Amino acid sequence: MALDGWNINVGTAKSIVGKAQADVDLLEGKKTSLTTSFTEAAAACDHLEIGQALDGLLGDFLGPLLEAGHNAGNSICGNTVSTINAYESADGTMADDAESAIYAIPTPPSAKGDG
């Protein structure tokens, strides 16, 4: 590839991202495990007040938190694959597409302006 600053081993990079995506997908099962473990913990404590606290924590916060982690993983993998595909396409818009795909990767607030 003749684009300055770009050099991607497409096959290997896609394989790496594919493996990462497969690992990210494992988080799906953890959502079920989280619900099951909280439900069983509530039953074991055998008290409404503790059960309500567990239910609230799971539904209000912890469940969405795990969901967000899963979504973040999917976002990273998906956007990186888009970057690689844009590079691979090597047409006139490659650079722009690759750039925009990279910038679609979320950046934490503290890193804003860094890149």
Added chain:
Amino acid sequence: MSVDISSLPDKLPDTGTIDTKAAAVRKVGTQSKDIRDDVQSDWSGLDAVFESPHQDRVFSAVTTVMSPYIDAVGTVTDDTATALEDFSSAISNLKSRYDAVKERASTHNALAGDDRPDDYWTTNGEIQREINAVAGLYDDAVKTCAGKISKLNPLFGDAAKTAGTVNGYSGHAQHALEALGLTASSLEFRNGKLFFKFNSDANDFKAKGMPGRFSIKEGTLRKLGVPNSYIERLADSQKATGPERVSKNAGKTMLHNLDPKTPLGALVAKYPWLKNTKFSVHGQKVELKVQLTRGSGSHQGGRHARTGPVKLPKALDKVNKFANGPAGKLLNVVGAGVTFAGTYTEGYNDSLLRNPDMSPAEHRTEAVKDAAVVTASEQVGTVVGTAVGRGVGAAVGQAIIPIPGVGAAVGGFVGGLAGGWLGGTVGNAIGSTINDIRHGDIGSVGEAVMDTGKKVLSSLNPFD
């Protein structure tokens, strides 16, 4: 008469089972972190095969984007497990006393009249005191455990959820409030509902440059759907000589009888608590009290409800508390904790307001969706979800709170809470903008949202 054991639980929970289940909770967190570590390990392989001008952004993505959430899951599950294990330990420590006093009470209560020793009633008192002590310790253990778990939940409690609504908009709200000097004295929590209060004779705004006089823009009020009869009464209240007072009841009646096809009618139909607005005008003297939030449904007035003046700084501080809490310590490393908490809260409450018939699970899904949108957009951040609401809310706020500055600020504040509450009702532009946001096209609409909000505000502002 015998000792009363009704304050004791029928049986104590099995501590072995609690410990097992606590370990299972913790395991979800550790396994999630293991998965994250595997992803990180996979990802490190890109270093050798991926070169681009912005490669560091790619290489660090797992650490900076995904890890904060997974680390927080690990921390919160670990803290939850610890709370459960502490409960188990407390129950274990109590078990011998519990068993002993139950057996003693059973034996004591079984004694027939002739078999009772002379010190029967003395013993009766001793056993009852021990029963009460054991029951108290059990209750303390339960409350301690539930309290520890609830403290991990930034949205805990019905009132906290309402306060959480404020939290989600702390940035926007704070700016608006500070600019106008709106303080806790203008807000009130009662029965789980948040109210805004205003009195033209005594308020925070007089010292902040609030215009001394206002006049009514009849055309704009008509455009919003305010009935002519009410507009005429407002006009009469402004007459130089012999102005007639427009009573709170008149305003309430007006709000209850609006045509739902009009913008204001659609608003109060969708958010009926706004009908509880109490508003009186007599010349330049204005008094009003607006119910800003629905409250907490059937739980209002419950044990979590707050009464009395709201401590706004405290409410706004909750985000900081979250950031400084166990979850926030990790999340805050990259500054994502507040963003997530705010956005999730915002999304949850948005969904509550927009889709009142949805189940809690569906609201959570919507909230996660909103949080994911924000997470995936660096350009717009948390602003986008509220920009429409603030713009439209400001306009409507001016209709319900027709005081220059105050109406816009409070309306914008409420609009922020509702987050696009008018949807497609007030102009297709707003509706389509919301749809753009919902479809994820947020990178390009940020500025448009702000512009549209300003245009709507400008066109609907009923007062000069």
